[in-house]
Amino acid sequence: MADGRRFPSKSSFIYAIKACSATLAISQAKPIHALIFKAGLCSDRFIASSLIGLYSSCGYLSHARQLFDEITDRDVTLHTAMLTGFIENGEIEHAKELFDKMPARDVVAWNAMICGCSQCGLPEDALEFFRVMQASMVHPNRVTLIGALSACSQLGCLALGEWIHAYINRHLDLDESPVLYNALVNMYVKCGRLDTALQVFIEREPKNLESWNTMLNGFAIHGCGTSALSLFSQVIKLGLLPDRISFIGVLMACSHAGLIDDARSCFYFMRKVYGVEPNAEHYGCLVDALSRGGYIDEAWMVIKSIPFRQNAGVYGALLSGCLRYGNYELGLEVARHLLEIEPWEESRYMALFSLYAKLGRDEEAMKVRKLMVDMGIKKSSGSSAIEIDGVVHEFLANDRAHCQSEDIYSMLDVLSSTLELHG
Secondary structure, eight states: BBBTTOOOHHOOOOOOOOHHHHTTOOHHHHHHHHHHHHHHTTHHHHHHHHHHHHHHTTTTTTHHHHHHHOOSSSOOOHHHHHHHHHHHHHHHHHHHHHHHHHHHOOOHHHHHHHHHHHHOOOHHHHHHHHHHHTTTOOOOOOHHHHHHHHHHHTTTTTTHHHHHHHHHHOOGGGGOOOOHHHHHHHHHHHHHHHOHHHHHHOOEEEEOOHHHHHHHHHHOOOOOOOHHHHHHHHHHHHOOOOOOOOHHHHHHHHHHHHHHHHHHHHHHHHHHTOOOHHHHHHHHHHHHHHHHHHHHHHHHHHHOOOOOOHHHHHHHHHHHHHHHTTTTHHHHHHHHHHHHHHOOHHHHHHHHHHHHHHHTHHHHHHHHHHHHHHTTOOOOOOEEEEEEEEEEEEEETTTOOSHHHHHHHHHHHHHHHHHHHHH
């Protein structure tokens, strides 16, 4: 009872906040927050955590931070709610600062940092948090391992991925966690071990559609078009309805393997038989398949038939085909479209410069070159990475920052000399 009125219970408030959070209904949430304030429950840690999650999900991070700062007795749950809010809004550095200040950290807090860094394209940071977590004697759970496997996939860190696989076999049951099992298959695919990925895929049951899609994507990445089509046939025979992701995997596999007719057929059946409307990725895969096969005009017709605004990926696929098969005039038109979509992307200017040069239009080529100089656009250095004893080493072209760069370049000289001797 407060100011003579009866208010809902704490649990009712929490359920209402979660409902607003799930639907991003910020307008409905504000009156609920006002009622919570009148009831004197803003300092309740469970309600405050729910409100922080709500405001963070809706993009009102300053509101969430204000709520967090106003509570003096903050526990791990409240800290984790704020951590998650920072991560959801891409504020990783703020999340790291808050994490470092936490008086205590449970596995949920560690998971927030590991998965957050992995999802935000910071796999090195994710694995560093994973290592520190283990040193802190906090036992990982399924969520932890899914985040760590995702980071291994991004880095191609096979040794750590294999260690995680062994840990799972000792301590967990993969059959009870299809998501973890799919993350493991994906890790082996991305680390180049398609054979091991297939072995894990075959051995584990039950399989859901995501499991089949993960393996389909693996075959696609490695250019195994026939295997992808065979796997897709099994999906159909089992009575599973393929979704958008299934068809992306099949179309990508057909493209990489040069199976042009199969790509056309899959695109047709996707719409006419399974009622899956193609999105930009599906069109991109079809255009890529046609462009790789030299069907440049057909690929251009496909692009012009797309019923929505085309993205850079679709035009990029056709541009590659134009350069490969010498259709430079069409390539110029495609390159201009790409510049309109991505005026900040250096590779678009490089492609336009190259096309003008190939057509002998030196004046236009020099104008593009001058524009690049005026805009401060430079060609990025190429990079590569290799994993040795569980540590990923990244190298840039002409880079001498590595601590063993002298030894590396000496060995490159030896290799170059040996290659020259053998022709």
